[in-house]
Amino acid sequence: MAELLTAAQMRALETAEIGSGAVTGLELMERAGRGVVEAVFEEWRDLAAAPHRAVVLCGPGNNGGDGFVVARLLKEWGWAVEVLLYGDSEKLPPDAKVNHERWCARGGTVAAWGDGTVFAPGGDAALLVDALFGTGLGRPVEEFDAFARATQSGHVRVVAVDIPSGLCADSGRYLRRGDAPAAELRADLTVSFHSEKLGHRLAEGPAACGRVMVKDIGLRRAAEGAVRMIDRQAGQAACAREGDHKYTHGHALVLTGGAGRTGAARLAARGALRIGAGLVTLGVPGAAQQEVASQITALMLRRVDDHAALAGLLEDDRLNALCLGPGLGAERARDLVPVACGAPRRAVVLDADALTAFEKEPQSLLGMLHDGCVLTPHAGEFARLFPDIAGQLNAMPTKGPAYSKVDAAREAAKRAGCVVVLKGPDTVIAAPDGRVVVNSAGYERAVPWLATAGTGDVLAGFITGLLARGFTPMEAAESAAWLHVECARRFGPGLIAEDLTETLPGVLRELCG
Template sequence: MTELLTAAQMRAIEQAAIESGNVTGLELMERAGLGVVEAIFEEWPELAESEEGGAAPRPADSPRSISKRVKRAVVLCGPGNNGGDGFVVARLLCELGWELEVFLYGDPEKLPPDAKTNYDRWIHLGGVSDWSLLDPVTCVADLIVDAMFGAGLSRAPSDRIMAPVTELFTSGCALGNIVAVDAPTGLCMDSGRALSDYWGAVYASLTVTFHRPRRGHHLDDGPHYCGKVVCKQIDLNDRPSQDRGVNLVSVGSEQLSKGIGDHKFDHGHAVVLSGGTGRSGAARLAARGALRIGAGLVTLGVPPSAMMEVAGHITALMMARVEGGEGLGVILEDPRLNALCLGPGLGQARARDVVPVALAAKRATVLDADALSAFADDPEMLFSQVHKACVLTPHGGEFARLFPDIADKLNEVPINGPAYSKVDATRAAAKRAGCVVLFKGADTVIADPDGHCSVSSAQYERSAPWLATAGSGDVLAGFITGLLARGFKPMQAAETAAWLHVECALEFGPGLIAEDLPEQLPAVFRKLGV
């Protein structure tokens, strides 16, 4: 898994490298600037070509590239080291024959030492315009580079900064080619939230970051503002985090495989409770997901009123009569039933009856949908019963009903950074509930009570907007339940299921409905080498 860093963690990694004597700040700045230029040419190959049609040389290979039509860039530099990166980019493009216009916000004499050195190096090649001269009418360019504040922004940029910048970036002067260095201006990179409710943040076409992605590249509105994120390596080594890290979920084949000679009971027996007549579809989706993901057996626990309905729709799935809490208790006398899913289509009245019985059995349990909403008037009643083998899977509305104060804090408009993030909120919720919480969304965040946390991102190249369809969450609950039945730990089951859920959507593509999701697992497994 890739660790998603905070701005403070990245600063600590850079500082440790400098203090070790292995690299200087100037060398890191040079590597970053070169990485930005390389990423620009990789994203827009036409900008790397000379008029004769050949590829422009790398900045290190030639002082100038001769071309009949000179390309033009506008570079916006801020008062810190991100601005220093911008001066490096300007110099490297200039050495390739580009025409540059560079603007600086702030006093050049107050720049940090490394940024000031690169400012001085740039001054020998071209001028620096005062911020007050930034005019969208005259700043027509092939490329605009946002090197104003980067990932360390701690407060909303002033109107003096954002007014002309917003006008420039919305005027079309850059022909759509807008690159941000580390982070689009205005975006908190610990949370992915804009630090101004009025201005928002800069909309970049490409964001180039270094060493590891930041949390804000994958959380909240971060992907919306970042466009596309490219992470360039600048030869840094990781250092241990002072707190528990946050990882970007990825999945391998090792634990998903089944062994030759395994018996069905080697992979568990899951029970999914259904609602009454006309409400069994969601549970059947979850059960199908649990079976497809590899649970050895899956039984639908069905009230008498819906047994004929369910029987007409299932084949590999099994069915047991479960009228209420007492009926659930009877079937749970079988110790082989090792994972439960409660919530999809269950009905809130039925949920309040069966959830306490399920939790008292201390089996691995997924609580979703109605099993969460049934306790919205008294969340503590639910939290007093859950145990560490549980997984709660709320969407935004359910999260707000169970954790109203945490949701309120998350929904506050941030003014200062680092802003309260979905990572912070999910960790707080998991600690309060005493079990794993999977907070759904394109930026699904998963946390356990001990502070372990990960992000399952359905964004950028993994964007799967067709998951926004009725029943897809029920299938996710079933995926988690099936993995719990197979013996996965709750955190691992939630992470793996969330990742596979997106992969199934990508495998099918547009037109997806929830019934399609479990049927994509065989193809996804084959690609993984399971």
């Protein structure tokens, strides 16, 4: 799986490489600048075919130094290049200052940018290079509002060095000051070095970055504590092994709500069955038995009216994974969740109503949880269960590094003592031991049509089915989340929740073939 780094982790890698004598800062800056130019020509082949005009905005740090390298290399290609510097050239860091001098020595000129500068790139500029702050930003940049508008005009192609300036590299959120709107610098192409950063994948990152291209600058060390991004391997982990049969794949129990409220649980149960649970039973109150019985075939049905009935059913040790929440109803959730969480040796997925039912007393739910549980909240459910953590996450970010969705999920998992799947286009999955992964549905994996009723219920069912098969909570959540997005990608626009389960066999066939 690919690593997603924080700005601090990236700086630590570069510092360690330089400190070891393996490379100099100047060499890294030269490689970065060359990587940007290579990426531009790879992305836009027409720009490589003939000289054009570029405007390069350089900041006061090493990101600006990368910009000077880009300017020099484009000039060597015959381009007309205009450079604007925000800051004092005499106060540039040593490596950036060297590249400023190299640019000037080759006849390049630098126009100073002051707070009152009005930026309006000429209509013939083919490329705008944002080398302002990159991952080093720690404050809002409202004074670049005119530049931000230029990046959104659509009249010029924009490449960002590291990350669009103004965007926090750790959280993917634009930094703001008070109630003032952020200067939202946006790129068509963002060139990262060594590895993507968390901000490329979280929150506003995908919308701001356009496309992200990673360039190797020769760093050979691994970052400590890096967040992983789920990839195809997580989906392949769901492939059945030769010799498996239904009794080795477990028995999942999905609890439904009352009459007229069983559809969500049936979606979850079918998801559990499709992803490979050996047996799946729906636990149904008497008033809904006829409704459910008329809708199912491969799924089984047992009557579960209340906590006593559930406790009796769970005397069967073969029922090894439970799912509560989809369409369950608050009153029924408060009755059944304590029994489900108290059953020994059972994996438990809690979703939807199983979370919302405890919004007035979240600590009572947290006190029931164990390390075999998986919580699958969307943002609203997360806020009801972890209001203080959600408050930090939703607060306006005024300085970097800003509190991120990774921070929030990690803190919630530690408090709950179990795996937390904080859903969204940037789903973050965290374990209580601090491990975190990101399942990104951005860029080439964007599936906005997944935002429709019932798809979260199917995800809960996918996780439950994998838990029944013996996956650990973290493994089940990772595989299910990746497959959930992949099914949506395979089906395409117009998707409804039922389509996910019907598309899954084709996805698994491709992965397991």
